[in-house]
Amino acid sequence: MKRAFPILAVLTALLLAYAFYEALWVAPMERTMGDVQRIFYYHVPSAWTAFLLFFVNLVASVVYLIRKSTKADAVALVSAEVGVVFCTVVLVTGPIWARPVWGIWWTWDIRLTTTLVLWLIYVSYLVLRRFSDSSQTPTLAAVLAIFGALDVPLVYFSIWFFRTQHPQPVIGGGGSIDPRMLHVLLINWLAFSCFAFLVCWWRYQLELLKRDLEEAQALEALLGSEGLPATSGRAKLPLKKTQSRSGTM
Amino acid sequence: MSSLRSITLATLTKDIRLEWRSRDAINSMLFFSLLVVVIFSFSFDPNAEESREIAGGLIWVAFLFAAVVALNQTWARELRNQVLDAYRVSPAPANALFVAKALGNFILVSLLEAVMAPLFMIFYNLRALGPAWQLIPVAILGTWALVVNGTFFAAMSLRTRSREIMLPLLLFPISIPAVQSMVEATRIILAGDGSARFWIVLLLTYDVVFTTACLGLFGTILRAE
Numbered sequence: 001m002k003r004a005f006p007i008l009a010v011l012t013a014l015l016l017a018y019a020f021y022e023a024l025w026v027a028p029m030e031r032t033m034g035d036v037q038r039i040f041y042y043h044v045p046s047a048w049t050a051f052l053l054f055f056v057n058l059v060a061s062v063v064y065l066i067r068k069s070t071k072a073d074a075v076a077l078v079s080a081e082v083g084v085v086f087c088t089v090v091l092v093t094g095p096i097w098a099r100p101v102w103g104i105w106w107t108w109d110i111r112l113t114t115t116l117v118l119w120l121i122y123v124s125y126l127v128l129r130r131f132s133d134s135s136q137t138p139t140l141a142a143v144l145a146i147f148g149a150l151d152v153p154l155v156y157f158s159i160w161f162f163r164t165q166h167p168q169p170v171i172g173g174g175g176s177i178d179p180r181m182l183h184v185l186l187i188n189w190l191a192f193s194c195f196a197f198l199v200c201w202w203r204y205q206l207e208l209l210k211r212d213l214e215e216a217q218a219l220e221a222l223l224g225s226e227g228l229p230a231t232s233g234r235a236k237l238p239l240k241k242t243q244s245r246s247g248t249m
Numbered sequence: 250m251s252s253l254r255s256i257t258l259a260t261l262t263k264d265i266r267l268e269w270r271s272r273d274a275i276n277s278m279l280f281f282s283l284l285v286v287v288i289f290s291f292s293f294d295p296n297a298e299e300s301r302e303i304a305g306g307l308i309w310v311a312f313l314f315a316a317v318v319a320l321n322q323t324w325a326r327e328l329r330n331q332v333l334d335a336y337r338v339s340p341a342p343a344n345a346l347f348v349a350k351a352l353g354n355f356i357l358v359s360l361l362e363a364v365m366a367p368l369f370m371i372f373y374n375l376r377a378l379g380p381a382w383q384l385i386p387v388a389i390l391g392t393w394a395l396v397v398n399g400t401f402f403a404a405m406s407l408r409t410r411s412r413e414i415m416l417p418l419l420l421f422p423i424s425i426p427a428v429q430s431m432v433e434a435t436r437i438i439l440a441g442d443g444s445a446r447f448w449i450v451l452l453l454t455y456d457v458v459f460t461t462a463c464l465g466l467f468g469t470i471l472r473a474e
Contacts, residue, residue: 120425124419128409128415132409140405140408143470147398148423151425154427155426157426159429
């Protein structure tokens, strides 16, 4: 598994470079919008990746509440962090595109607002995790994730009542797209998903190591406070587990 | 079932009696929302037509901020003398405690609204052009929407550092659809601008969904170790 990581990293880098080339040079120029439209190849794949990660977060949160598995909690944390990063990319690239095309940076349109509220909910999720460093944090965070998931459809319906300005989704939304553009879009999505998976994987291993280290330090402090000589050999005992786990990466 | 009702009733009467004797929360809420109303009226100087358009937003934002003041106090009382820990180990149903606290907050915030709404009407020269009786279901459903999630998130933020600031950070993002529904419904009724039915139904849906979620998950929050 440890050897798989650099291989995957190289493959992802190649795929990202290829997707970049396809988006900027191969994809045909859009007739009315011109080159500005190419931001679409970054905006849409980021949005799909962010929504996918938030969905992973919800599933991991539910699994945590049922099974109380710390691995599910680590997956939930990691997917929320990386999801917020991708969602931020969506919220930044959107206005850059909207300004020349719509003439405005922002509008309270259904998809924009829902994405913004989703971003707010997950930022508050990360704030909650940062502010409570007790053993109850995973439970509280998992419950908040479920509340957030219940909230999103309500946000969607509340804004659905207003006229929507965002272009119809190109996939399954009745819009038409040049097959070459679709090809480039899907390659970009694949590249972004691989990249997100890579970052999540790395962050997940880091999180597990961090937890093992905290456990080892707590154990060391406990042994020290009991008046036992906290020798380096004793302190290394739980750390060995850490090393063996990173070995199986 | 009877134990659920009797425990709910006992907790609720205890909270109301304590509040009646001290009047801490209600007084600070009343003064706080009065300040918000006065500051808003300095920030905008609207005529009657404009104030119909913006009053819905002002009034609900004032109530939302005031409700946070009360909600932060909800569980603080139970932390002293480890009352909450005693409750956690007792066989009493967790939801009885939650329902009692939510109802207590609902009564408190409703009382605040009953006092402040006429004041709003006077300060902003408001007169509803639409069916004014519809403001009552909007107020009831809207208050419950704020209070049910607020009570729940107050219980959650008890477990965090700097819990006073944590409650609005958790509550406001989740409350966005509810606040939007209340504000829009109030605006439509005050301006007599079509039917507010869609927003009232949405508010009702919000209440049903989140009341169910709170009742389903409160035990997990209370007993999280």
